[in-house]
Amino acid sequence: MKARFIVLWLAVGLPLAWGVMKTLQNALKLFQ
Amino acid sequence: MPASFLDRESTVAPPGYNRFLVPPAALAVHLSIGQAYAFSTFNLPLTKLIGITHSAPADWKLTDVTWTFSIAIAILGLSAAVFGRWVERVGPRRSMFASALCFSGGFLVAAVGIHLHQLWLLYLGYGVLGGCGLGIGYISPVSTLIKWFPDRPGMATGMAIMGFGGGALIAAPLSVMLMKHFETAVSNGVVETFVTMGVIYFMYMMIGVYSVRVPAADWKPAGWVAPVKPPPLVTQGQVAVDVAWRTPQFWLLWGVLCMNVTAGIGVLGQASPMIQEIFTGRVTAITAASFVGLISLFNMGGRIIWASVSDYIGRRNTYMVFFGLGILLYASVPTLGHMGSIPLFVAAFAIILSMYGGGFATIPAYLRDIFGTLHVGAIHGRLLTAWAVAGVLGPMLMSYIREYQINNGVPKAQAYSVTMYIMCGLLFIGFLCNLAMRAVSERHYYRAAAPAA
Numbered sequence: 001m002k003a004r005f006i007v008l009w010l011a012v013g014l015p016l017a018w019g020v021m022k023t024l025q026n027a028l029k030l031f032q
Numbered sequence: 033m034p035a036s037f038l039d040r041e042s043t044v045a046p047p048g049y050n051r052f053l054v055p056p057a058a059l060a061v062h063l064s065i066g067q068a069y070a071f072s073t074f075n076l077p078l079t080k081l082i083g084i085t086h087s088a089p090a091d092w093k094l095t096d097v098t099w100t101f102s103i104a105i106a107i108l109g110l111s112a113a114v115f116g117r118w119v120e121r122v123g124p125r126r127s128m129f130a131s132a133l134c135f136s137g138g139f140l141v142a143a144v145g146i147h148l149h150q151l152w153l154l155y156l157g158y159g160v161l162g163g164c165g166l167g168i169g170y171i172s173p174v175s176t177l178i179k180w181f182p183d184r185p186g187m188a189t190g191m192a193i194m195g196f197g198g199g200a201l202i203a204a205p206l207s208v209m210l211m212k213h214f215e216t217a218v219s220n221g222v223v224e225t226f227v228t229m230g231v232i233y234f235m236y237m238m239i240g241v242y243s244v245r246v247p248a249a250d251w252k253p254a255g256w257v258a259p260v261k262p263p264p265l266v267t268q269g270q271v272a273v274d275v276a277w278r279t280p281q282f283w284l285l286w287g288v289l290c291m292n293v294t295a296g297i298g299v300l301g302q303a304s305p306m307i308q309e310i311f312t313g314r315v316t317a318i319t320a321a322s323f324v325g326l327i328s329l330f331n332m333g334g335r336i337i338w339a340s341v342s343d344y345i346g347r348r349n350t351y352m353v354f355f356g357l358g359i360l361l362y363a364s365v366p367t368l369g370h371m372g373s374i375p376l377f378v379a380a381f382a383i384i385l386s387m388y389g390g391g392f393a394t395i396p397a398y399l400r401d402i403f404g405t406l407h408v409g410a411i412h413g414r415l416l417t418a419w420a421v422a423g424v425l426g427p428m429l430m431s432y433i434r435e436y437q438i439n440n441g442v443p444k445a446q447a448y449s450v451t452m453y454i455m456c457g458l459l460f461i462g463f464l465c466n467l468a469m470r471a472v473s474e475r476h477y478y479r480a481a482a483p484a485a
Contacts, residue, residue: 005052008057012060015063016201018202018205019202019204022204030319030326030374
């Protein structure tokens, strides 16, 4: 159950974190 | 007959099942269908399918292409309303599977349409078929999550609906990367990108299909007891969908959602030209795109934060904050523009967009408070018609009023002031709808035994 928990949350968390990171990288240009 | 894998009976969780395994299932679906918010990344490439580097005379016009997104959002609202009862009846796994088939199938049909350069196939594929996938997928995990988290329904549904906002943050860079990867001298890679995304999203949504579970009928979180005296507005009964939509409460909530979304979506759709025109010469198209990305981030974050907050301060109070603070912020935008303060302007819109997202994410829990859990998914589906209306009303108000102002000699930088005050008026209507909300009368309660979870 614990492994399943980790795998599932990584499956949704990693793509979301990637998307957030890409957006933040672009957003920084606004204040440069 | 044994229950098939997709049947509701096959998804009932065994005793001791960790309920925090369910939100990722909902997120897998919402992160996928949230791609719709990033459809604009395809707008320009779709106008250069023949010319490749430029728009040829035979290429589709931008106005033709942008209809695809509008159709998809309109069908989202309609399909959520039409299929809501079916989603409640068959359970989350079968409805998530249907959503995956429609959404991914929509990409594939659209890819054929793009390949053959048939606009109607693009509309039919991404707009109609994909739109059905959006509507069914959007509501499919909602009632399941509310049943798993009776102690924190706002946080639970906020988590899923946050995925819909987050989906765009993933899809936008992914689409650009794929188009670049498939680009050749004779193709701008859109067809291949649509096929690839259709396949990727189908597989990703299967994570949700395989991992979603519903709680047993008598299940409750360990140590949790339902409050003896529930907070005001929280019903102790259940209201069926066919009764719920005839109550004033349903239409007040419809007004609340419609006004909140109209104001937010109008700004979201015009964010890029708006900041460029208000701060002429100081904000370029590239930095404007950064602004859009930043407010999208707040749109996503607001969904989980505000919905979670609503578990503590109550649903009506949360919307009071959205409308009250929203009016103040919209009214301050013209002044911030005159002051020339970009950071304050961005901060105001970041908060506004967080409340736009928060409005979407808090509404399922509000519905659960008012009508109970019996048909909350189906009622939510019908309420989403407010989104379809707002999706047309908001952008139309913003663009027509701006154009009218400019045609009457108002400088571009000031053309948004009147629009902002009109948005304040819309939010005030929403405020009144929310203020008028009362607990549903007991005569509307469902009398027969409630079906198993």
